[in-house]
Amino acid sequence: THNYRITLLPGDGIGPEIMTVAVEVLKAVGQQCNLQFDFQEALIGGAAIDATGSPLPEETLLKCRNSEAVLLAAIGGYKWDSLPRPQRPETGLLGLRAGLELFANLRPAKILPQLIDASSLKREVVEGVDIMVVRELTGGVYFGQPKGIFTTETGEKRGVNTMAYTESEIDRIGRVAFETAQKRQGRLCSVDKANVLEVSQLWRDRISALASEYPDIELSHLYVDNAAMQLVRAPKQFDTIVTGNLFGDILSDAAAMLTGSIGMLPSASLGASGPGVFEPVHGSAPDIAGQDKANPLAQVLSAAMMLRYGLNEPEAADKIEQAVLQVLDSGYRTGDIMSEGMKPVGCQAMGEALLQAL
Amino acid sequence: THNYRITLLPGDGIGPEIMTVAVEVLKAVGQQCNLQFDFQEALIGGAAIDATGSPLPEETLLKCRNSEAVLLAAIGGYKWDSLPRPQRPETGLLGLRAGLELFANLRPAKILPQLIDASSLKREVVEGVDIMVVRELTGGVYFGQPKGIFTTETGEKRGVNTMAYTESEIDRIGRVAFETAQKRQGRLCSVDKANVLEVSQLWRDRISALASEYPDIELSHLYVDNAAMQLVRAPKQFDTIVTGNLFGDILSDAAAMLTGSIGMLPSASLGASGPGVFEPVHGSAPDIAGQDKANPLAQVLSAAMMLRYGLNEPEAADKIEQAVLQVLDSGYRTGDIMSEGMKPVGCQAMGEALLQAL
Ligand SMILES: CC(C)[C@H](C(=O)O)[C@@H](O)C(=O)O
Ligand SMILES: CC(C)[C@H](C(=O)O)[C@@H](O)C(=O)O
Numbered sequence: 145t146h147n148y149r150i151t152l153l154p155g156d157g158i159g160p161e162i163m164t165v166a167v168e169v170l171k172a173v174g175q176q177c178n179l180q181f182d183f184q185e186a187l188i189g190g191a192a193i194d195a196t197g198s199p200l201p202e203e204t205l206l207k208c209r210n211s212e213a214v215l216l217a218a219i220g221g222y223k224w225d226s227l228p229r230p231q232r233p234e235t236g237l238l239g240l241r242a243g244l245e246l247f248a249n250l251r252p253a254k255i256l257p258q259l260i261d262a263s264s265l266k267r268e269v270v271e272g273v274d275i276m277v278v279r280e281l282t283g284g285v286y287f288g289q290p291k292g293i294f295t296t297e298t299g300e301k302r303g304v305n306t307m308a309y310t311e312s313e314i315d316r317i318g319r320v321a322f323e324t325a326q327k328r329q330g331r332l333c334s335v336d337k338a339n340v341l342e343v344s345q346l347w348r349d350r351i352s353a354l355a356s357e358y359p360d361i362e363l364s365h366l367y368v369d370n371a372a373m374q375l376v377r378a379p380k381q382f383d384t385i386v387t388g389n390l391f392g393d394i395l396s397d398a399a400a401m402l403t404g405s406i407g408m409l410p411s412a413s414l415g416a417s418g419p420g421v422f423e424p425v426h427g428s429a430p431d432i433a434g435q436d437k438a439n440p441l442a443q444v445l446s447a448a449m450m451l452r453y454g455l456n457e458p459e460a461a462d463k464i465e466q467a468v469l470q471v472l473d474s475g476y477r478t479g480d481i482m483s484e485g486m487k488p489v490g491c492q493a494m495g496e497a498l499l500q501a502l
Numbered sequence: 503t504h505n506y507r508i509t510l511l512p513g514d515g516i517g518p519e520i521m522t523v524a525v526e527v528l529k530a531v532g533q534q535c536n537l538q539f540d541f542q543e544a545l546i547g548g549a550a551i552d553a554t555g556s557p558l559p560e561e562t563l564l565k566c567r568n569s570e571a572v573l574l575a576a577i578g579g580y581k582w583d584s585l586p587r588p589q590r591p592e593t594g595l596l597g598l599r600a601g602l603e604l605f606a607n608l609r610p611a612k613i614l615p616q617l618i619d620a621s622s623l624k625r626e627v628v629e630g631v632d633i634m635v636v637r638e639l640t641g642g643v644y645f646g647q648p649k650g651i652f653t654t655e656t657g658e659k660r661g662v663n664t665m666a667y668t669e670s671e672i673d674r675i676g677r678v679a680f681e682t683a684q685k686r687q688g689r690l691c692s693v694d695k696a697n698v699l700e701v702s703q704l705w706r707d708r709i710s711a712l713a714s715e716y717p718d719i720e721l722s723h724l725y726v727d728n729a730a731m732q733l734v735r736a737p738k739q740f741d742t743i744v745t746g747n748l749f750g751d752i753l754s755d756a757a758a759m760l761t762g763s764i765g766m767l768p769s770a771s772l773g774a775s776g777p778g779v780f781e782p783v784h785g786s787a788p789d790i791a792g793q794d795k796a797n798p799l800a801q802v803l804s805a806a807m808m809l810r811y812g813l814n815e816p817e818a819a820d821k822i823e824q825a826v827l828q829v830l831d832s833g834y835r836t837g838d839i840m841s842e843g844m845k846p847v848g849c850q851a852m853g854e855a856l857l858q859a860l
Contacts, residue, residue: 303704
C-alpha cells in the first residue's frame with residue numbers, strides 16, 4: 145500500500161461541496177487500488193481572507209509543499225471582489241502558482257459524446273474534438289516586472305504590465321508541450337503574436353529550435369488572433385496547443401467552451417519538482433453555493449488528473465474516468481448539463497452515483 | 503457635387519482585385535448620390551517592400567494624410583514572412599495606424615440571414631448576432647516601451663513587451679465606445695483582465711468613471727477569458743464591446759468567425775482628426791491571389807463604412823449595403839461563401855452583380 149499525502153484546498157463558493165464528492169471518490173478508488181490518502185485541508189482564497197486576512201496564508205503554502213499533490217476546488221466571489229489587490233482571492237491563486245513554481249498548466253478540452261448537444265457549435269464541427277492546451281503559468285504578463293500604476297511626467301496615471309519570457313522559461317514549457325504531444329496525436333501548435341511582439345518572436349524562435357529534438361512531432365505556429373478564429377471555425381484541426389500565460393488563459397477558456405459544459409473540465413498545474421495542483425476549470429459559482437446544485441464531475445476528473453500526472457497512478461485515474469462516463473451513460477445530470485430525458489441529480493446524488501459506478 | 507480625395511492602398515495578394523471592385527462600386531454610387539471621388543493610389547506592405555524596401559514609404563503616409571479617407575485592401579504574404587521586423591508588411595500597417603493616430607478600430611460582426619449556415623455555430627445561437635467591437639489601436643502592448651530582445655545578467659535572451667495605457671488613452675477610446683453604443687442597442691461591455699493586470703485595473707476604473715457621463719448606456723465588465731467563452735457560448739448577449747489593442751485583436755477575430763464568413767466583414771479605424779482607414783477584416787490570401795476567386799464584399803462593405811464613418815455620407819453607404827444584400831438574395835456566391843443551390847461567381851462577376859444591383 146502506497147500512502148500519499150494530499151493537501152485539499154476547498155476554497156470558496158461551491159468548492160467545499162464538490163471537494164467532498166472528490167474525496168469520497170478518491171477514498172473508494174484508493175481501496176480498490178491499494179492506495180492510501182492522507183488528506184490535510186488548508187485555506188485559500190476568500191475563505192482564507194475571512195479567517196486570516198490573507199488569500200494565501202504561509203501555512204497553506206507550507207502544507208502544500210509538504211505534500212505529494214494538491215487538490216484545489218475553486219476560489220473567489222462577489223464578497224471579495226472590491227478588496228485591494230493583495231487581499232483578493234486571485235492573488236492567492238497566483239501566489240500558489242508562483243510559490244510552487246507551477247510553470248506548466250495542462251487544460252484538456254474534450255467533447256464527451258454524451259454531452260455533445262450542450263455545445264453551441266454544430267455537432268459535425270465539435271464531434272471528436274480532443275484538445276490539450278499547454279499553458280505557461282508562472283511567466284509572461286502575469287508576473288513580468290515592472291508593473292503597477294505610475295504617474296507620468298504630465299501628472300496622469302499610467303497602468304503598466306510587462307510581458308516577458310526568457311529563453312529558459314520558453315524551453316521548459318516547450319519541452320513539456322512536445323512531450324505531451326508525444327503522448328497524444330503528435331501534433332503541436334504553438335500560438336504567439338510574433339508578427340507584432342518581440343517576446344513572441346523569441347518564443348517562436350525557441351519553440352522552433354526545440355523541434356529538432358522531437359522529430360516525431362509535427363510543429364505548426366499560429367498567431368493568437370488566428371488561433372482564436374480557428375478554434376471557433378474548425379477545432380478538430382488541433383491536437384496539442386502550447387502558448388504563453390495570457391494567451392493560454394484566453395484560448396484554454398475558449399477551447400473549454402467549445403464543449404458547452406465547463407462543469408466537466410479538469411486541469412493540472414505542474415512544477416519542475418514538488419507537488420502539482422489539480423483543479424476544475426470552472427469557477428466558484430457563488431450564486432449556487434451550498435444548494436447541492438453544483439456539478440462535481442470536473443472536480444472528480446481533477447482528482448483523476450492528480451492520480452495520472454501527479455502521483456503516477458494511471459490505473460486509479462482510469463477507474464475514475466470510467467466511472468464518470470458510466471454515470472453519464474446512466475443518464476445522471478446536474479442542472480448545468482441537464483437535457484431532455486435525463487435524470488436530474490444534485491451534487492451529492494451525483495457523488496453517490498459515482499461511488500455506485502466504482 | 504462634393505469632391506473627396508481618397509487614397510487607395512491595394513496592398514498584396516488579393517488586395518488589388520478586390521480593390522478594383524470596390525472602386526467601381528464607389529464610382530457608381532457616387533454618380534447616383536452626386537459625389538465625386540478623386541482616387542490616388544499608394545504602396546503599402548509587401549508591394550511597397552518590393553518597390554522601395556520599406557513597407558510604408560514616406561510618400562504613402564503623406565498621400566494618406568493629404569486625403570479625406572483611406573481605403574486599404576490587405577497586406578502580407580509568405581514571400582515577406584522571414585524578413586527582419588522593420589521590413590515586414592505588418593510593420594507598415596502598424597506604422598500607418600501610428601502615423602495617422604488611428605486609435606479607434608470599429609469591427610462589426612454581424613450575421614447575415616443569407617449566410618447563417620456558414621457559421622460553425624448552431625443557427626439558434628448565432629441568429630441575429632450583431633456585435634460591434636471597439637478596439638483601441640495605437641496603444642497597449644503593441645506600442646508600449648520598452649520592448650525588444652535583451653540579454654539578461656546570466657547571458658540568456660529575454661523578450662520584452664510593455665502593456666501600458668494612460669488615463670487619457672483609455673478615456674478617448676472609452677468615449678468612442680460609449681458613443682458607438684448610443685447609436686446601437688445602448689449596451690457596452692468593457693473587456694479587460696483587471697483581476698491580474700494593473701493596466702486593466704486602470705482601464706476598468708476609467709471606463710467605470712466615464713459611465714456617469716453616459717447614463718443612457720448599460721455598462722458591464724468582463725474578464726477577457728470569460729469574454730472569449732461568452733462569445734462562443736451565447737454571442738447574442740453582446741451589443742458593443744470595448745477593449746484594448748491585444749484583447750481587441752483576439753476577440754474581434756473570434757467574433758468575426760462566429761459569422762463563418764470573414765470574407766464579408768469590413769472595419770474602420772478612426773483618428774482624432776485626419777483621415778480614417780477602412781479595410782476588410784480578412785487577410786491577403788496569397789494562395790488565391792490573381793485567380794479571380796476572391797470575395798470582394800468585405801472590401802465593398804469597407805467602402806460603405808468609409809462613406810458612413812469617414813465621409814459622413816450615410817445615404818451612399820446605405821445604397822452599397824443594400825446592393826450587397828441584394829446580390830446575396832439573388833444567390834451570387836464566391837467560393838468562400840458558396841452553398842448548395844447558389845450561383846458560383848468570381849470576384850469580377852460579383853462586382854458586376856453589384857453594379858447591376860445599384
Ligand atoms: C482567476 C485568474 C487569476 C485565473 C487566471 O487568469 O489565470 C483564471 O482565469 C484561470 O485561468 O485559472
Ligand atoms: C497584421 C496584424 C499586425 C494585425 C494586428 O494584430 O492588429 C491584424 O491581426 C489585425 O487585427 O488588423
